[in-house]
Amino acid sequence: MRYWLFKSEPSTWGWDDQLAKGESGEEWNGVRNYQARNFMREMEVGDLGFFYHSQDEKAVVGIVEVINPAHPDSTTDDPRWECVDIKAVKPVKTPVTLEQIKGDPRLAEMVLVRNSRLSVQPVTAEEWAIVCGLAGLGV
DNA sequence: GCCAACGTTGGC
DNA sequence: GCCAACGTTGGC
Numbered sequence A: 001m002r003y004w005l006f007k008s009e010p011s012t013w014g015w016d017d018q019l020a021k022g023e024s025g026e027e028w029n030g031v032r033n034y035q036a037r038n039f040m041r042e043m044e045v046g047d048l049g050f051f052y053h054s055q056d057e058k059a060v061v062g063i064v065e066v067i068n069p070a071h072p073d074s075t076t077d078d079p080r081w082e083c084v085d086i087k088a089v090k091p092v093k094t095p096v097t098l099e100q101i102k103g104d105p106r107l108a109e110m111v112l113v114r115n116s117r118l119s120v121q122p123v124t125a126e127e128w129a130i131v132c133g134l135a136g137l138g139v
Numbered sequence B, C: 001g002c003c004a005a006c007g008t009t010g011g012c
Helices: A015-020 A034-042 A098-103 A125-134
Strands: A003-008 A048-053 A059-072 A082-097 A120-123
Touching (some): A003 A059, A015 A059, A015 A082, A034 A082
Antiparallel strands (some): A003 A120, A048 A059, A059 A082
16 A cells, blocks of 8 residues: 655646546546656555645645556557546645645655656655644544 | 746757 | 757746
């Protein structure tokens, strides 16, 4: 069981859109980056992830679960690109902002801090627990 | 709106 | 296979 972080611009695909998909979830498509794709290939059904809003909000706003392993991205004919399907699990009680994450020395090594442009990122178990704590969620 | 960082593309 | 040019992303 591993942990991840999915980054999206809320104006394009936000937490509300993800929530509206309910249990059936949705493809995390449109990723055109090899690193991000490779992480998705490593994902297994049942893995959990943070849902992060970039741009104005810059905060973790929800928890999602991987419900289908990597498969071809339906938004392109290019066979290089794959994606997983995820569903919303629950919103955070308190959004965890990038500012908070940057301000916490325990989270200094998070990929979000080190390479903010990567749209799909791995999160360690330690980081997961810390961010869940900041979000007001029991671990 | 600007700028820095990064990834990708294409010419050689 | 290398490297310069270009485009995109995201934080400020």
